[in-house]
Amino acid sequence: MDLAEFITKIEGVGISDGLENYFRGHSDYTFKLEPSVYRNGLITSEDKIFKEAIIRTPYEFQHHKSTCEKLVKMQHYGIPTRLLDITSNPLVALYFACNEYPEKDGEVVFFQVPANFIKYYDSDSVSALSNLARQKANFECDFTKMSIRKFNRQTHMGFLHHSIKEEKPYYQEIIHPADLESVFVVKAMFDNARIINQQGLFMLFGIRSNKNFSATVPIEWVLNMMRPEVNFKIPAKDKLKILAQLEVNGIGESTLFPEIEYQGSHLKQKYAKVK
Incomplete structure (x- = not known):
């Protein structure tokens, strides 16, 4: 595969009414769609990591x-959170699918997300899921059929409501059970150059029954799974070639990571004399 072939495949998918296209690059195609705080047992210390x-x-x-803004800042610096980075630019996702693990096949995951699951940073639903990060490891609630009023009166839900009201005093203490079990795409504020350059957004993950179990990305969102003929796997042998093609087109470390430490790395590579 090369850059031209990838672009042709992406263009062939098009845009569907009521859905928005997003992308994520995996440098190893076996990677799972799960946030970093749900890896290596970190979820049991999520509230401590946050504090x-x-x-x-x-x-x-x-x-x-x-709390959402704080999680975005933490994600920026590599602190484990319940966020997962995605982008609206398929070429940015392609870069991340190629920039590590040169011996492994990569993949660009293509999402088509319904509009009702796309939220802005100040949404009450986003506040609810974000503040799960501040709850203790034993946080749980009963998702079996009950009234919304009864659901919100559960003991641990009271702790979650308290956390939300710290940032939203007007909050009405009503969370729909389906929201807490959801994954939302969050349009965060573009408050740093990296998010701007990477055209970044985030998936924010809820829970299933308790904090130990993450909500999952609906399979129907992932075009690669629903349309097997659309294959966005990147062969390991093509990664370096694609990275070079992306660099020519303005997608590379120096543009996607504008912080000075990354500029230093880029300049050393660019001007190093190969003996």
């Missing part, structure tokens, strides 16, 4: 009012 990050670098969060 420790703020305690250790309070100046980084002093202008961030909501």
Whole structure:
């Protein structure tokens, strides 16, 4: 595969009414669609990770009012969160599918997400799922059929409501059970150059019954799974060639990672004399 072939495949899919297209690059096609806090048993310490990050670098969060904003900042610096990075630019996803693990096949995951699952950063649903990060490891609630009023009166739901009201005093203490079990695409504020350059968004994951079990991305969102003839797997042998083609077209480390430490890495590679 090369860049031209990839673009042709993407263009062939098109846009569907009521759906928005998003992408994620996996440098190893076996990677799962799960947020980093659900890997390696980290979920049992999610609330501690959240608090420790703020305690250790309070100046980084002093202008961030909501938990969602804080999670986005943490994700930016590689702290495990319940967010998963995605992009609206398929070429950015292609870069991430190629930039690591040169010996492994990569993949661009193509999502078509219904509009009602796409939220802005200040949505009440986003506040609910974001503040799960602040709840203790034993947080749980009963999702069996009951009235919304009864669902919201469960003991642990009270703790979640309290966390939300800290950032939204007007909040009415009503969460729909389906929201808490969902995955939403969040349009966060473009408050740093990396998000802007990567045309970044996030998937925000809810839970199933308790914090130990993450909500899952609906299979019907993933075009690769629903349309087997649309294959976005990137052969390992083609990764370096595609990275070079992307660089010519303005997609590379220096553009996607504008922070100075990445600029240094890029300049060393660019001007190093090969003996």
